[in-house]
Amino acid sequence: MKNSTRREFIAASAGAVALSYAIFRSTQGWLTQMGQVAGIGVERTLGGKLTPPNARDIDPVSHALNRLTFGPGPGDHARVSAMGVEKFIEQQLSPEKMDDSLCDRATARFSDMWNEPLGEQYDAEPEALPPVLRRVTLLRAIYSERQLFEVMCEFWSDHFNIDPGKADCRWTKPTDDADVIRKHALGNFRDLLRASALSPAMLWYLDGRANVKRRPDEKPNENYARELMELHTLGVHGGYTQQDVMEVARCLTGWTIRARRDDGFAKTLISPQTDHFAVFFRKDAHDDDSKRVLGHEIPAGLGKGDLDRVIEIVGSHASTAQFIAHKLCVRFIADEPPQSAVSAVASAFSASNGDIKTTLRALFAAPEFASSAGTKFKRPFHFIVSALRATNASTTADRPLLSYLERMGHMPFCWPTPDGYPATAQHWRSTLLWRWNFALALANNQINGTSIQRARLQARIGSDVGLMATLLGRQPRAEESDAWLKSGDGLALLLASPAFQRC
Amino acid sequence: MNTQTHISGNGDDKRTLVVVFLRGAADGLTLVAPLGDDNYRKFRPRLAVKREDAVKLDGFFGLHANLRALEPAWKDGELCIVHGAGGESDTRSHFEAQELMEHGGPASGGWLGRFLRTQNPSPSPLSAIALSPTLPEVLSGAPSAAAFESLGDFSLGGRGGGKRLPSNFSHELRRLYELETDALRDAARNTFDAIARIEAIDPNAQPGNGATYDERDSFARGLRQVAQLIQADVGLDAASVDLGGWDSHFTQQTLIEPLMLRLARGLAAFRQDLGARITTTTVVVMTEFGRRVAENSAFGTDHGRGSAMFVLGGGVRGGRVFGGLQPGGPWPGLKPEMLEGPGDLPVWNNYRDILAPVLTRHGASADALGKIFPDFSLSGLPLFAE
Numbered sequence: 001m002k003n004s005t006r007r008e009f010i011a012a013s014a015g016a017v018a019l020s021y022a023i024f025r026s027t028q029g030w031l032t033q034m035g036q037v038a039g040i041g042v043e044r045t046l047g048g049k050l051t052p053p054n055a056r057d058i059d060p061v062s063h064a065l066n067r068l069t070f071g072p073g074p075g076d077h078a079r080v081s082a083m084g085v086e087k088f089i090e091q092q093l094s095p096e097k098m099d100d101s102l103c104d105r106a107t108a109r110f111s112d113m114w115n116e117p118l119g120e121q122y123d124a125e126p127e128a129l130p131p132v133l134r135r136v137t138l139l140r141a142i143y144s145e146r147q148l149f150e151v152m153c154e155f156w157s158d159h160f161n162i163d164p165g166k167a168d169c170r171w172t173k174p175t176d177d178a179d180v181i182r183k184h185a186l187g188n189f190r191d192l193l194r195a196s197a198l199s200p201a202m203l204w205y206l207d208g209r210a211n212v213k214r215r216p217d218e219k220p221n222e223n224y225a226r227e228l229m230e231l232h233t234l235g236v237h238g239g240y241t242q243q244d245v246m247e248v249a250r251c252l253t254g255w256t257i258r259a260r261r262d263d264g265f266a267k268t269l270i271s272p273q274t275d276h277f278a279v280f281f282r283k284d285a286h287d288d289d290s291k292r293v294l295g296h297e298i299p300a301g302l303g304k305g306d307l308d309r310v311i312e313i314v315g316s317h318a319s320t321a322q323f324i325a326h327k328l329c330v331r332f333i334a335d336e337p338p339q340s341a342v343s344a345v346a347s348a349f350s351a352s353n354g355d356i357k358t359t360l361r362a363l364f365a366a367p368e369f370a371s372s373a374g375t376k377f378k379r380p381f382h383f384i385v386s387a388l389r390a391t392n393a394s395t396t397a398d399r400p401l402l403s404y405l406e407r408m409g410h411m412p413f414c415w416p417t418p419d420g421y422p423a424t425a426q427h428w429r430s431t432l433l434w435r436w437n438f439a440l441a442l443a444n445n446q447i448n449g450t451s452i453q454r455a456r457l458q459a460r461i462g463s464d465v466g467l468m469a470t471l472l473g474r475q476p477r478a479e480e481s482d483a484w485l486k487s488g489d490g491l492a493l494l495l496a497s498p499a500f501q502r503c
Numbered sequence: 504m505n506t507q508t509h510i511s512g513n514g515d516d517k518r519t520l521v522v523v524f525l526r527g528a529a530d531g532l533t534l535v536a537p538l539g540d541d542n543y544r545k546f547r548p549r550l551a552v553k554r555e556d557a558v559k560l561d562g563f564f565g566l567h568a569n570l571r572a573l574e575p576a577w578k579d580g581e582l583c584i585v586h587g588a589g590g591e592s593d594t595r596s597h598f599e600a601q602e603l604m605e606h607g608g609p610a611s612g613g614w615l616g617r618f619l620r621t622q623n624p625s626p627s628p629l630s631a632i633a634l635s636p637t638l639p640e641v642l643s644g645a646p647s648a649a650a651f652e653s654l655g656d657f658s659l660g661g662r663g664g665g666k667r668l669p670s671n672f673s674h675e676l677r678r679l680y681e682l683e684t685d686a687l688r689d690a691a692r693n694t695f696d697a698i699a700r701i702e703a704i705d706p707n708a709q710p711g712n713g714a715t716y717d718e719r720d721s722f723a724r725g726l727r728q729v730a731q732l733i734q735a736d737v738g739l740d741a742a743s744v745d746l747g748g749w750d751s752h753f754t755q756q757t758l759i760e761p762l763m764l765r766l767a768r769g770l771a772a773f774r775q776d777l778g779a780r781i782t783t784t785t786v787v788v789m790t791e792f793g794r795r796v797a798e799n800s801a802f803g804t805d806h807g808r809g810s811a812m813f814v815l816g817g818g819v820r821g822g823r824v825f826g827g828l829q830p831g832g833p834w835p836g837l838k839p840e841m842l843e844g845p846g847d848l849p850v851w852n853n854y855r856d857i858l859a860p861v862l863t864r865h866g867a868s869a870d871a872l873g874k875i876f877p878d879f880s881l882s883g884l885p886l887f888a889e
Binding site: 207210212214218219221222223230231245246377406407408409410416417419422425426427428429431432433436437441480483486487488489492493496497498 | 593750797806
């Protein structure tokens with residue numbers, strides 16, 4: 001490693017330093033073990049009781065596991081049954097208190113190609129960053145004990161979607177993942193919103209960096225202002241007008257980032273390498289006259305304070321509570337959630353000033369949540385991860401595994417538009433064939449870098465019925481047991497079955 | 504004499520409608536430039552298409568040079584253009600506008616899905632396809648629709664994987680899905696049927712008439728596979744192919760010039776590949792809205808209203824730009840007082856008035872059109888000679 005490059009990385013701007021510091025640390029950890037376990041995945045320990053679910057239908061324990069996690073693995077039902085669902089939910093709401101050493105190990109050695117620290121890669125090979133982010137995201141979903149946290153990271157990654165394929169987002173999206181999404185996933189919504197507004201990746205992705213007013217005739221760029229209200233807060237029918245979009249755009253003029261190179265627009269903003277992507281406020285490019293946003297007067301002369309006023313106005317708007325609550329209920333309850341549940345969740349959101357844990361507690365306590373067991377159609381990412389968890393798979397999350405997600409149109413961080421991957425079943429039902437093929441490949445160890453120990457798993461659980469119940473979260477129905485026997489490949493059949501597509 | 508039994512509801516006509524959606528709001532004033540309008544250059548001092556670069560159409564309009572591959576279709580009278588085209592949504596939101604346009608107004612399901620439903624209640628499993636990872640809204644509600652990216656991979660067990668499957672697997676899987684009672688059962692039925700149809704096609708066959716597609720270009724590959732399905736007579740009524748990335752707030756030319764090249768070359772290869780079958784095929788190119796008439800400070804354009812739509816295929820009154828307030832009327836001009844809202848080209852031609860004559864050609868009755876586009880008073884443009 002060249003020392004100069006390393007120093008540059010260490011001394012780099014806030015944006016660069018923040019660049020997925022967790023990944024960087026993990027890479028350092030991995031370096032110490034280099035050569036020892038390169039390319040070999042980890043697997044969850046099959047310790048403790050593996051007693052499978054015994055109920056005819058999905059019980060509250062299986063339901064909580066289905067919705068708060070990316071799917072139960074062998075033994076999870078017994079573990080959560082012993083502690084009780086309420087305690088499990090509270091545990092999941094405090095991820096910082098949970099040991100996550102298995103996940104740390106899985107992500108520490110996530111790649112045998114990754115033989116240089118991220119700083120070096122950052123300097124030389126930007127194309128490598130989004131693929132690493134994808135692998136790490138998949139590994140965390142599979143191996144982290146902090147499952148609800150990972151589920152919420154996925155939720156907010158869609159809500160504040162950024163496609164790293166757009167220009168310099170390939171460098172800056174990992175930073176956004178660490179400093180915006182993961183930092184605030186279970187924190188306060190307004191903090192999350194503000195962090196997103198000033199995320200270098202978001203400033204790139206929705207052109208905020210180009211939203212400048214340097215001359216009276218210069219028109220603000222409305223891109224971010226519109227999506228801020230339409231997608232991040234109020235929702236498209238949340239009560240804002242084209243005038244509000246233009247006013248919010250004016251408020252945000254001047255927030256920009258240091259450019260990496262001359263792209264014909266921001267010549268004056270070219271920075272030395274150590275300062276790439278630093279976010280800063282250009283007073284000379286800010287429209288400092290008075291504005292009116294959603295009925296609120298914003299006086300002239302606030303400068304960078306306009307941003308805080310905008311976050312406060314849109315973050316505390318009643319439509320925002322409804323919009324976020326509805327989206328959460330779609331994720332955790334049903335594609336068309338009952339309005340009663342949405343209202344209860346929205347009230348908790350408003351009363352707590354956007355505290356995400358409080359909001360989720362209200363959601364999980366709603367009777368509509370309890371009565372929705374087994375009715376949600378898993379999105380492809382959820383399906384793949386749940387199959388890997390159910391079979392206690394060992395994986396490096398290498399290309400052959402990721403290609404199944406790509407085929408189903410659900411590769412993490414590949415959705416091009418700011419609305420994020422679709423949440424509801426109708427968008428994903430046409431992926432059945434690829435799910436079936438994944439089930440066949442996984443059950444027969446035909447995915448390079450991913451393996452299961454079918455015989456050992458079956459032996460540890462003790463019976464076919466037990467394995468079926470572990471996969472289904474309930475006892476198998478007569479037809480499922482029958483098909484298991486006749487199909488010639490019971491495990492693949494059950495992973496491909498209608499019941500396993502739902503949660 | 505063709506003795507093949509067609510499984511499609513459109514019988515011997517074997518008509519196929521291909522919808523190309525330019526996602527991100529394509530700038531109609533660059534695709535089809537009003538060269539004869541002096542205001543055009545005033546609003547677009549840096550971005551206007553130059554007269555000397557353009558592909559001249561009718562003395563007033565010109566195609567951007569990167570669309571030159573469409574010139575033969577224009578000259579052969581197989582391509583017509585509608586300017587000032589768009590929908591009624593004025594939120595200037597990509598998602599709202601795309602959804603409204605794909606749904607055909609504030610209705611549930613897509614207009615193409617509803618059209619297919621009025622044509623044949625139990626069509627071919629390959630009646631409707633989307634060359635995309637997931638089904639687009641426009642096809643939602645179709646009695647049968649499949650989304651995929653490559654014909655060759657469409658088999659159970661993966662490419663050639665059928666042989667490795669345990670012999671009862673497919674049967675048992677199907678049996679479990681047949682026990683379902685909701686949309687998941689229908690999705691599984693469609694999938695099994697489509698597998699059988701596609702396995703019968705040779706994915707390596709050469710394109711017809713010496714046509715060449717850019718195999719590195721996903722859009723061209725999509726069109727090629729549509730052509731394969733048309734030529735294989737699998738009963739393809741409709742196909743959806745997306746070309747995204749038109750949201751040119753910033754350095755517009757860099758963003759959309761490669762896209763225009765892909766659009767024109769892909770369509771030209773498709774037309775050549777189909778040969779005479781183009782006469783029973785219609786391609787509609789549409790986008791959710793256009794861009795603001797005045798360019799912005801970042802060499803780009805912001806969200807606007809009216810854009811351009813293309814209709815290519817057999818029977819169209821080709822070689823014409825429908826650009827005015829009245830069908831066949833003159834271009835009203837980009838006078839500041841003509842523009843809408845913050846300075847946008849108005850929508851003179853609602854997309855439904857362009858789609859209606861297309862759907863009529865593809866078999867929709869007047870009654871069906873009322874169901875496909877509910878709560879809208881249609882006045883279809885005279886786009887077809889018949």
